[in-house]
Amino acid sequence: MRKLTKNQKVELYEKRQAGATIGELSRTYALRKEGIKYLIRLIDTHGYGILRDGHCRKYSAQIKKQAVLEVLKEEKSIGETAIKYGLSSKTALTKWVKDYQENGNQIVERKRGRPRKQRESADRMKG
Structure with a gap:
């Protein structure tokens, strides 16, 4: 799904509340209908405060x-x-x-971002 800004998500939600169909919103915002329905349910449940602009969330x-x-x-x-x-x-x-x-009923914590280069291999590349 394409990422929307917080303002676009609010705009989409308000258009839906004003009577726009899911199909119309899907074409306007180039999103799958399922994604639009999910976003609307999310805002209905949690309000606009749940929306964020493009940054990934980290969950404990x-x-x-x-x-x-x-x-x-x-x-x-x-x-x-x-x-x-x-x-x-x-x-x-x-x-x-x-x-x-x-993983044997264990929560997997993934490291985020690119792996750090090993100092040793960086030194080899210089010389």
């Missing part, structure tokens, strides 16, 4: 584990749980569940 291991366990143990839907926790998309939670199951 505790939040990840709570969300994953709701899906696996309490059999809640991924969409419902993602909305409850204010996740920017269902995809994040889907990935957390998959990683949790593949």
Whole structure:
């Protein structure tokens, strides 16, 4: 899905509240209908304060584990749980569940950004 600014998300939401159809919004903003429905549900639940401008969010291991366990143990839907926790998309939670199951029921903490170059290999490249 294409990234929207916070202002574009507010504008989209307000157009929907004014009666624009999901199809119209999908064409106007070049987004999938599912993404628009998710955004509207997210704002309905949490208000405009949940919106951020383009920056990735970092979620604690505790939040990840709570969300994953709701899906696996309490059999809640991924969409419902993602909305409850204010996740920017269902995809994040889907990935957390998959990683949790593949890693022996452990939450996976990934390092963000590019890996640092090793000093030794950088020195070799200079000389």
